Amino acid sequence: MSGERRVGPLREKSGAVLRQRNARLGLAILAFFALVAILAPVIAPFAPNADLLSLEPGVKSLAPPCIHLLGCPADQWQHLMGTDSNFRDVLSRVIWGARISLVVGFVTVGFAIVVGATLGAIAGFVGGRTDGLIMRAMDILLVFPSLILAIAIVTVLGSGLANALLAIGIVAIPVYARIMRASVLTVREADYVTASRALGESQLGILVRRVLPNALTPIVVAGTLGIGGAVLDVAALSFIGLGAEPRTPEWGLMIGLERNRVFAAPHLLIFPGLAISLTVLAFNLFGDGLRDALDPRLER
Amino acid sequence: MASYILRRLLISIPVLFAIVLVVFVVARVLPGDPCTATLGERATEEQCRQFAIRFGLDQPIPVQFAAYLGQVASGDLGTSIKFQLPVTELIIERLPTTIELSFYALLFAILVGVPLGIVSAWRRNSSVDVGTMLFANIGFSTPVFVLGLLLAWIFAIVLKGTPFALPPSGRLSSGVDVIPLAEVWGLTALDGLPRAFLDFLSGIYTLTALITFQWEALVDASRHLILPAIALGTIPLAIIARITRSSLLDVLALDYVRTARAKGLGERSVILRHAFRNAILPVVTIIGLQVGILLSGAVLTETIFNLAGVGKTVYDAITGRDYVVIQGFTLVIAIGFLIVNLLVDISYAYLDPRVKVGG
Numbered sequence: 001m002s003g004e005r006r007v008g009p010l011r012e013k014s015g016a017v018l019r020q021r022n023a024r025l026g027l028a029i030l031a032f033f034a035l036v037a038i039l040a041p042v043i044a045p046f047a048p049n050a051d052l053l054s055l056e057p058g059v060k061s062l063a064p065p066c067i068h069l070l071g072c073p074a075d076q077w078q079h080l081m082g083t084d085s086n087f088r089d090v091l092s093r094v095i096w097g098a099r100i101s102l103v104v105g106f107v108t109v110g111f112a113i114v115v116g117a118t119l120g121a122i123a124g125f126v127g128g129r130t131d132g133l134i135m136r137a138m139d140i141l142l143v144f145p146s147l148i149l150a151i152a153i154v155t156v157l158g159s160g161l162a163n164a165l166l167a168i169g170i171v172a173i174p175v176y177a178r179i180m181r182a183s184v185l186t187v188r189e190a191d192y193v194t195a196s197r198a199l200g201e202s203q204l205g206i207l208v209r210r211v212l213p214n215a216l217t218p219i220v221v222a223g224t225l226g227i228g229g230a231v232l233d234v235a236a237l238s239f240i241g242l243g244a245e246p247r248t249p250e251w252g253l254m255i256g257l258e259r260n261r262v263f264a265a266p267h268l269l270i271f272p273g274l275a276i277s278l279t280v281l282a283f284n285l286f287g288d289g290l291r292d293a294l295d296p297r298l299e300r
Numbered sequence: 301m302a303s304y305i306l307r308r309l310l311i312s313i314p315v316l317f318a319i320v321l322v323v324f325v326v327a328r329v330l331p332g333d334p335c336t337a338t339l340g341e342r343a344t345e346e347q348c349r350q351f352a353i354r355f356g357l358d359q360p361i362p363v364q365f366a367a368y369l370g371q372v373a374s375g376d377l378g379t380s381i382k383f384q385l386p387v388t389e390l391i392i393e394r395l396p397t398t399i400e401l402s403f404y405a406l407l408f409a410i411l412v413g414v415p416l417g418i419v420s421a422w423r424r425n426s427s428v429d430v431g432t433m434l435f436a437n438i439g440f441s442t443p444v445f446v447l448g449l450l451l452a453w454i455f456a457i458v459l460k461g462t463p464f465a466l467p468p469s470g471r472l473s474s475g476v477d478v479i480p481l482a483e484v485w486g487l488t489a490l491d492g493l494p495r496a497f498l499d500f501l502s503g504i505y506t507l508t509a510l511i512t513f514q515w516e517a518l519v520d521a522s523r524h525l526i527l528p529a530i531a532l533g534t535i536p537l538a539i540i541a542r543i544t545r546s547s548l549l550d551v552l553a554l555d556y557v558r559t560a561r562a563k564g565l566g567e568r569s570v571i572l573r574h575a576f577r578n579a580i581l582p583v584v585t586i587i588g589l590q591v592g593i594l595l596s597g598a599v600l601t602e603t604i605f606n607l608a609g610v611g612k613t614v615y616d617a618i619t620g621r622d623y624v625v626i627q628g629f630t631l632v633i634a635i636g637f638l639i640v641n642l643l644v645d646i647s648y649a650y651l652d653p654r655v656k657v658g659g
Contacts, residue, residue, distance in 0.1 A: 263456070
């Protein structure tokens with residue numbers, strides 16, 4: 001083609017990602033939740049732990065959603081998602097919960113990538129005994145079902161959101177260690193790496209400047225796809241009472257605390273559940289699009 | 301083949317040892333005192349001393365580990381502090397629940413997931429494909445506990461009184477019992493390993509009810525299994541459908557498929573007889589990998605549907621500091637994992653003659 005426009009690699013890649021329908025949908029949902037999270041103090045009708053008993057005369061606990069547009073009597077206070085058993089507004093808690101769930105995914109996966117990629121890089125680059133030791137340790141981590149391992153780790157560290165994140169992060173380490181090690185092994189013998197070595201570049205320099213950039217794509221793709229799983233696992237830990245502290249507006253915990261009442265008041269299950277599903281779905285769709293766009297082996 | 305299996309088994313031994321060690325150490329660093337966790341916060345110091353002596357907790361850790369290894373080697377997994385029952389007995393009682401639940405969950409996932417994946421690949425980019433993949437994405441993104449509670453609410457509360465109503469908890473309705481195999485077959489005098497095996501099988505209610513013609517119990521047990529199996533099987537279903545689709549699409553692009561089409565074979569024959577057989581390998585791998593997901597999901601599913609299985613037991617044991625149970629059950633889970641991985645590897649050799657077992 002004549003008059004070709006030079007497009008930087010970053011812009012080219014992000015363009016390819018955005019051409020994916022799934023990625024666009026995922027990104028849109030994530031942007032929506034991010035907006036909700038940022039604007040929480042403005043758009044939430046109440047504070048997440050506001051006790052409506054003192055604010056609103058005649059408020060009922062476990063009240064189903066009251067929406068004026070849908071025929072809820074105008075003399076009743078409007079609660080789009082109803083109230084919970086502690087006289088709190090569910091909509092406000094779901095909105096504030098977006099702040100937690102969006103962040104937990106990035107934090108856990110970020111931690112797992114940093115630790116896992118470092119271990120994988122060392123294993124692949126040093127090789128020999130170090131390699132064997134690191135990778136066998138990873139194998140052993142992988143033998144345990146992730147949630148059971150996470151429960152054990154949280155029990156050792158003590159329950160709480162920070163420890164739950166750490167536990168889910170630790171459980172995810174082997175995935176990134178393996179990807180990183182495989183990338184290092186393929187790139188290590190490449191001609192351009194041999195050339196750098198001949199030019200006298202240090203081991204660390206080769207690792208950081210030659211090997212890492214080539215291993216980044218599979219790590220980023222796996223990481224994005226892993227965020228959804230991490231959000232699910234953190235919600236599950238909170239649901240069984242090993243994650244967020246009781247008053248926190250965390251979606252999994254909101255369902256866990258009302259577990260015995262959701263049959264009588266299904267809105268307590270449906271709205272936080274929908275919020276978790278949508279967030280995870282968005283991360284997964286975006287990760288899929290990212291993979292399709294960045295993996296050269298996939299035909300388009 | 302035999303030597304391959306043997307070699308794989310031998311490789312598993314050091315891994316197994318490492319697992320026993322890790323589990324032992326982790327169980328020991330759990331904070332909290334097993335004495336107060338079992339006897340209550342008001343247990344006296346003397347009571348706790350007696351308690352420690354009784355369960356060997358006063359010995360140095362390496363001595364405890366050596367004693368534990370010796371026990372495990374002789375098939376004794378210790379006695380649960382909380383239940384006052386041998387762990388092996390507890391496993392015989394609770395493992396069948398989880399095996400049965402996981403089996404039906406996986407069956408549901410395969411029977412629905414594989415055909416969905418095939419149809420999706422066959423009608424690529426059609427509305428069927430887009431719909432199926434959207435469904436798979438949603439299934440993959442819904443937490444097990446949300447889906448489980450949602451199903452329980454719909455089928456036990458909303459549909460109550462209709463023919464579609466299903467029980468939301470337990471394994472059998474009250475008043476319905478599955479008569480154990482030992483009793484049906486008049487083998488109550490049996491003991492030792494054969495009896496343990498029979499009791500283990502009897503714990504798989506649908507199997508026992510089926511082979512001993514206990515129809516009422518079979519129907520009742522199956523009805524109790526439907527909701528938890530769907531809740532537990534949906535994430536594996538989504539994964540299996542996606543892998544089937546992408547694997548089949550890869551194979552459909554190959555030359556020999558074009559040849560098959562050029563020969564004038566019908567699309568059905570091309571997909572089912574030619575392409576699918578080569579596309580199935582990644583699907584088998586993924587099915588093998590679901591065991592971990594199933595066991596993680598089992599913790600949640602068993603909690604929600606009130607089933608006394610392995611997942612719930614491990615969770616209760618970890619939170620109740622029941623060391624012996626944690627060790628015993630994790631060991632069984634790890635062994636189960638190793639066996640499943642071995643089975644997956646062996647099934648490769650059968651499914652794909654290109655995989656050289658000797659190599």
